[in-house]
Amino acid sequence: MEILVQNINKRFKEFVALDDVSLPIKSGELIALLGPSGSGKTTLLRIIAGLEFADSGTIILNGKDANQQSVKERNVGFVFQHYALFRHMSVFENVAFGLRVRPKETRPSKAIIREKVMNLLQMVHLEMFHDRYPSQLSGGQRQRVALARALAVEPTVLLLDEPFGALDAKVRKELRHWMRKLHDDMNITSIFVTHDQEEAMEVSDRLVVMSNGRIEQVGTPADVYHTPANSFVYDFLGNYNEFAGVKDEDGVVHLTEVDVEKSASTTEKSGWLHRHPEIEKIMAKIAPSKTLDHAESLPAAEIVAPKQLVGQKVTLFARPHEMIVTKTPDANEYIIAKVMHINPAGPLVKIDLERLNGRPLQAEIPKNVLDDLNIKKFDTVFVRPKETKLFE
């Protein structure tokens, strides 16, 4: 079923939960609403379900204005973060609930209900547990019961509110793969809310990044990861290092740290091994009378002066795995850094570095590269981003 979210606004007293949110969702899509807490993602989900009402805007479900429909008529399946299973009913009764409460004319016979519920329980691998109570199940099992219960009424849309949020890491991973597979088999339009970017990336067809009640970016996981729309999205999707840079007249960006450093030899303090000749040229333009190595002799006012040419100052970002680490620098520019900690667990070795100016850097390199370099704690290494992102 196709879902159109059009110009939804929602406030809770002073707090703006949703600010003019519009989002078209195609039939059969698996969409992730991703954002930090308070970004409005759960509110949007609840408005689509009909549990909450928008102050303005419309939700169109399959061509029909959902504002005119009751929760019942919308025919959505909803899965809660904390399962919301009926605690006094057995697993079987929980799943059967949606069928049993139907009016007599449309209620299936007992035998059909039984067959249907057992099929669903089989699908979620819980047929052995049909007479257990929710309190006798693990978190992962409870969530699968909740999913079976939601699917029992054959919803046209499945909405999941942080479905794996209360589970431990291993069960989460299993369940999300299983959910993806289930979605591919059933092909039911699904929206799930999560604050876990890895989960959103792994499971969804498209993801919607939200913050402060607004949509920051909509796209496929690859789009959003490789071409983030802004620094919020970039920040939210993973760890990063930040560098100051300048833009020259041709629009080419060069790394520099001139805004951070205040005294002594800038080069030495900031930890750059050496500068590219091009940067020297630009710096000469910004502060024509002095070269950077003598920055300490500039009066404070003059140090600020180049900052006023802000049009040319930029911040660059690079992910830890985009860092090159070496022990013997070549002709490129490098940042000098000290190894503070090495975490060798996982496919990439995580290295915490500290620059000479005290700022932290993170790098992730393959294990064999680390071994070849023979890097140990407190070694001095030379680091350089091989790729950077710039947001204007």
Next chain:
Amino acid sequence: MSNAESSSVKSTAVQEPWWMRVLLIAVGVGFLLVLIGLPLSAVFVEALHKGIKPYWQSLLHPDALAAVRLTLIVAAIAVPFNVLFGLAASWAIAKFEFSGKQFLLTLIDLPFAVSPVISGLVYILLFGAHAALGRWLVDNDIQIVFAVPGLVLATIFITFPFVARELIPLMQEQGTEEEEAAILLGANGWQTFRRVTLPNIKWGLLYGVLLCNARAMGEFGAVSVVSGHIRGETNTLPLHVEILYNEYNFVAAFAVASLLTILALITLLLKSFMEMKFATGKKRH
């Protein structure tokens, strides 16, 4: 060090010396005996001290039987009424947001704060022959005070908070997610209430009903004011005890009192049983 060892070390660390333990227990048991155990047994001793026959005779006296019947009638009206009210109020307070909620909560607590005598007096002032409403009632031959309706009204007022107070925290703790889930699965309001909400509050509700009932049957102050003390007509059990006592008819007074005492003991038993059930019910989620 094993777990068992460390826990035993911990427990001796917070233990008092033996003489302190003995002293504390002796004080506790002593107070219980003097303040509760003795009076309780005195009721039965007094009631039975002339033998079992006078005891039965006092219980089977028509006035005593009338008092039992009246007490049962009053409780049978007041308790269901307060169950309905308690359910409605706690449902509204726990599951919905509205302005004036705090005021409603305060109102529910009012009977706890007001002296029972005042509660009874309020009805006299409202429905008595001196008030306009009272005169109109007299003219139309409707008797409220000094009759059964007055007793019922006063009892309802007094027992007002018991069910609601028991259910509100329970419902608040359970939240609204299960109800939301039921509605999303297509249940209507009544189905949601009967199949989801009610089973979840079952034990809390019974507990509230029990306390409400005990109070309804045992209430003295408010009922005393509106009753008029007409023997065999407007006397409930507690009022009947007082009349008999004032007539120095000790055996009869204590015999009737023993009925109330037995009611209290049964209530206590049921209460502990329900608390046990209630606790296991709570664990289930």
